[in-house]
Amino acid sequence: MLQAISLSKNYGTYLALNQLNLTVNPGEVYCLLGQNGAGKTTTINLFLGFIEPTDGKILINNQEVTASDERRRQYIAYIPEVVMLYGNLSAIENLNYFSKLAGFEYSHLQLISFLSECGLQSTAHEQQLSGFSKGMRQKVGIAIAVAKNAQIILMDEPTSGLDPKATAEFTILVKKLAADGRSILMATHDIFNAVALATHIGIMKQGELIHTLKAADITAADLQELYLQTI
Numbered sequence: 001m002l003q004a005i006s007l008s009k010n011y012g013t014y015l016a017l018n019q020l021n022l023t024v025n026p027g028e029v030y031c032l033l034g035q036n037g038a039g040k041t042t043t044i045n046l047f048l049g050f051i052e053p054t055d056g057k058i059l060i061n062n063q064e065v066t067a068s069d070e071r072r073r074q075y076i077a078y079i080p081e082v083v084m085l086y087g088n089l090s091a092i093e094n095l096n097y098f099s100k101l102a103g104f105e106y107s108h109l110q111l112i113s114f115l116s117e118c119g120l121q122s123t124a125h126e127q128q129l130s131g132f133s134k135g136m137r138q139k140v141g142i143a144i145a146v147a148k149n150a151q152i153i154l155m156d157e158p159t160s161g162l163d164p165k166a167t168a169e170f171t172i173l174v175k176k177l178a179a180d181g182r183s184i185l186m187a188t189h190d191i192f193n194a195v196a197l198a199t200h201i202g203i204m205k206q207g208e209l210i211h212t213l214k215a216a217d218i219t220a221a222d223l224q225e226l227y228l229q230t231i
């Protein structure tokens with residue numbers, strides 16, 4: 001479980017995040033929407049410990065963690081907009097390398113099973129990453145998160161630049177990751193995809209969470225209208 005309690009962040013005198021309260025329970029997918037500059041990436045960077053909060057707390061499984069806390073690495077995986085992996089290594093080699101870095105040793109068969117579970121076609125397992133599409137790289141990134149046994153997955157703009165088929169595959173995969181008990185938080189501009197895969201949706205504006213909704217309670221059209229009213 002991931003929680004922000006009255007989390008605030010100033011850049012100099014600029015208040016980028018103001019008293020954010022947010023909880024992502026196991027099994028939940030929380031989508032953060034908001035215009036450019038609303039504070040979504042700042043929120044993710046605070047959870048990752050890349051930046052220190054000016055005020056407030058971050059809790060993982062009900063325990064407060066500081067920016068340098070090693071437990072973040074153990075519990076949290078991050079899938080950035082463009083997943084950075086080694087282009088000259090194959091999918092299996094990348095997965096093996098990053099799993100080992102996290103202290104996990106897997107057999108070849110287990111590595112294959114993680115990649116297959118995350119939807120990477122078997123013909124790509126031994127291929128170099130340099131030829132992979134964005135969606136294929138993302139699948140390897142998610143396989144690494146699964147192999148590291150990360151219970152919390154943070155994503156920034158995961159569907160930007162994905163074609164409709166890759167977006168549909170991503171949606172199925174994220175729902176499965178959550179159904180397996182993970183907590184997933186993503187920043188996105190994709191309103192329709194947010195309704196398709198989220199359990200919870202938050203709309204941010206100028207560093208504040210101004211609406212929180214259950215995805216099941218709203219249609220994509222109504223969410224779009226609400227979003228447009230807020231900006």
Ligand SMILES: Nc1ncnc2c1ncn2[C@@H]1O[C@H](COP(=O)(O)OP(=O)(O)OP(=O)(O)O)[C@@H](O)[C@H]1O
Pocket residue numbers: 011014016034035036037038039040041042043187
């Ligand atoms: N390192 C920084 N120094 C100063 N201001 C910053 C810094 N990082 C972000 N900001 C400002 O904080 C505000 C929130 O930025 P943030 O990147 O969190 O927004 P966002 O919602 O993720 O936007 P986008 O959708 O464009 O990624 C913006 O006004 C931004 O200019």
